[in-house]
Amino acid sequence: MAGKPSLEDLKAGIEGAISTGRAVFLVCACRVDYEGRARSSLGPGERMVIIKEDGTVIVHQKSGRNPVNWMPPRTKTELSMADGELCLTCRKHREGEWMKVRISQASSLQTFYLEDFERLELYGTEKDFVKELIDDPSLIEKGFRMNKNERLMVAGRIDISGVDADGTPVAVEVKRSRATPHDVVQLKRYVDVLRKRSDGPVRGILVAPSSSSKARRLLVEYGLELKRVHPLKLERKRSQSDLSRFVEG
Amino acid sequence: MAGKPSLEDLKAGIEGAISTGRAVFLVCACRVDYEGRARSSLGPGERMVIIKEDGTVIVHQKSGRNPVNWMPPRTKTELSMADGELCLTCRKHREGEWMKVRISQASSLQTFYLEDFERLELYGTEKDFVKELIDDPSLIEKGFRMNKNERLMVAGRIDISGVDADGTPVAVEVKRSRATPHDVVQLKRYVDVLRKRSDGPVRGILVAPSSSSKARRLLVEYGLELKRVHPLKLERKRSQSDLSRFVEG
DNA sequence: ACATGCATTTCGCAT
DNA sequence: ATGCGAAGTGCATGT
Numbered sequence: 001m002a003g004k005p006s007l008e009d010l011k012a013g014i015e016g017a018i019s020t021g022r023a024v025f026l027v028c029a030c031r032v033d034y035e036g037r038a039r040s041s042l043g044p045g046e047r048m049v050i051i052k053e054d055g056t057v058i059v060h061q062k063s064g065r066n067p068v069n070w071m072p073p074r075t076k077t078e079l080s081m082a083d084g085e086l087c088l089t090c091r092k093h094r095e096g097e098w099m100k101v102r103i104s105q106a107s108s109l110q111t112f113y114l115e116d117f118e119r120l121e122l123y124g125t126e127k128d129f130v131k132e133l134i135d136d137p138s139l140i141e142k143g144f145r146m147n148k149n150e151r152l153m154v155a156g157r158i159d160i161s162g163v164d165a166d167g168t169p170v171a172v173e174v175k176r177s178r179a180t181p182h183d184v185v186q187l188k189r190y191v192d193v194l195r196k197r198s199d200g201p202v203r204g205i206l207v208a209p210s211s212s213s214k215a216r217r218l219l220v221e222y223g224l225e226l227k228r229v230h231p232l233k234l235e236r237k238r239s240q241s242d243l244s245r246f247v248e249g
Numbered sequence: 250m251a252g253k254p255s256l257e258d259l260k261a262g263i264e265g266a267i268s269t270g271r272a273v274f275l276v277c278a279c280r281v282d283y284e285g286r287a288r289s290s291l292g293p294g295e296r297m298v299i300i301k302e303d304g305t306v307i308v309h310q311k312s313g314r315n316p317v318n319w320m321p322p323r324t325k326t327e328l329s330m331a332d333g334e335l336c337l338t339c340r341k342h343r344e345g346e347w348m349k350v351r352i353s354q355a356s357s358l359q360t361f362y363l364e365d366f367e368r369l370e371l372y373g374t375e376k377d378f379v380k381e382l383i384d385d386p387s388l389i390e391k392g393f394r395m396n397k398n399e400r401l402m403v404a405g406r407i408d409i410s411g412v413d414a415d416g417t418p419v420a421v422e423v424k425r426s427r428a429t430p431h432d433v434v435q436l437k438r439y440v441d442v443l444r445k446r447s448d449g450p451v452r453g454i455l456v457a458p459s460s461s462s463k464a465r466r467l468l469v470e471y472g473l474e475l476k477r478v479h480p481l482k483l484e485r486k487r488s489q490s491d492l493s494r495f496v497e498g
Numbered sequence: 499a500c501a502t503g504c505a506t507t508t509c510g511c512a513t
Numbered sequence: 514a515t516g517c518g519a520a521g522t523g524c525a526t527g528t
Contacts, residue, residue: 056313097521185434
């Protein structure tokens with residue numbers, strides 16, 4: 001079904017797809033209202049609507065990376081005709097959250113199965129960066145030794161903890177991209193916890209490829225330190241693009 | 250074009266759409282690679298691909314609210330045939346960022362123009378919440394008075410500042426949803442700034458609909474306060490009283 | 499189920 | 514342009 005379906009055809013087509021676990025794509029003139037964690041309304045215009053087999057509903061305008069309206073996986077969508085429009089009512093019952101897509105006209109409808117068993121493989125996350133630093137702690141600082149037990153105990157709260165060459169406790173916060181004031185505050189929280197545990201001095205090091213000026217100001221204010229390190233493999237990539245830019249320019 | 254196009258047809262169809270500012274939707278078997286801020290690869294499978302007129306490219310798997318791969322607005326997409334596949338090369342030159350979608354087979358292609366002049370109207374943001382509190386400061390606390398000049402001076406850093414019924418300075422941090430430990434730390438930063446300015450006591454109030462237990466523990470530890478207020482309910486209540494005022498008056 | 503923090507976060511707003 | 518924080522954030526992970 002890919003011509004200009006009537007709203008009745010549309011209703012039957014979408015209901016059929018939902019009941020058989022097929023995905024739906026349609027281009028239509030519609031209005032959208034949402035209420036739940038906030039409240040929104042979108043006046044009439046032409047958009048793309050996707051309904052996935054997991055219940056996800058996404059409404060895309062002509063521009064922008066993000067959907068203008070959406071409902072997350074496990075949403076239940078029901079269809080009804082009212083005032084000459086086809087209304088998609090998408091609900092998450094428990095959360096008391098709903099979206100209504102009122103369709104006045106559809107220019108196309110497609111339904112289909114997607115066969116896909118692959119998952120994204122991603123490299124360059126903060127976790128990867130931490131792994132690199134654990135493999136070579138001297139990247140943080142010469143003489144730095146990781147405290148493995150400690151790291152396990154507070155896993156999820158602090159990226160790396162250890163001691164420097166003098167045996168002084170060090171909390172390390174790792175950021176894969178430019179450090180912000182937010183990151184500094186986070187490190188300070190960790191350091192404060194360690195300072196309560198030990199009477200002696202405690203150092204805090206923020207490891208990041210770069211930092212904003214406000215972040216640096218805060219670091220000084222809190223008596224914390226910055227160590228500039230680029231995530232390794234990404235650094236190689238950056239060198240290449242820098243080089244080609246140099247050659248071109 | 251909505252049957253099963255050949256890859257050559259696909260190439261011509263997509264190129265035509267891009268050059269004339271139409272959007273593209275296709276269902277295809279493909280692999281995807283990305284490199285830029287990180288690096289990723291996605292093995293073969295069937296996905297949906299959207300190309301918008303602003304250059305946005307989105308690849309959706311069968312499940313999940315978010316695209317598995319994407320490129321942001323202003324991306325340039327070029328097409329080429331290689332090894333019996335149609336390759337979409339999507340680049341942001343300055344950022345040295347690229348995504349390649351290698352298509353082995355397409356089951357449908359649609360191109361279309363979307364006419365849409367509407368923008369989303371959204372209610373219930375933090376900004377809206379702050380506005381409500383400014384309109385009725387007694388929601389924060391009986392006798393609370395806002396310091397308007399102060400608020401302008403430090404705009405962007407503190408949500409609301411003022412004095413309580415006793416004239417004691419108060420910093421107010423507003424959260425539209427459940428308050429977290431980080432929110433408490435942020436409020437403490439503001440309070441510390443005010444404490445440097447005045448020798449007397451300074452209060453800090455976190456206004457939020459709810460708070461996590463750890464956040465409450467931190468509030469106690471820092472000597473700060475929590476005021477529970479629901480933003481959306483507030484708005485509903487206001488609409489009602491506006492209405493009744495209209496009916497009565 | 500809730501809590502916490504990352505994200506190729508994206509996005510808007512202010513400087 | 515860059516900095517900064519919010520987001521209907523989504524999402525995985527740990528408890």
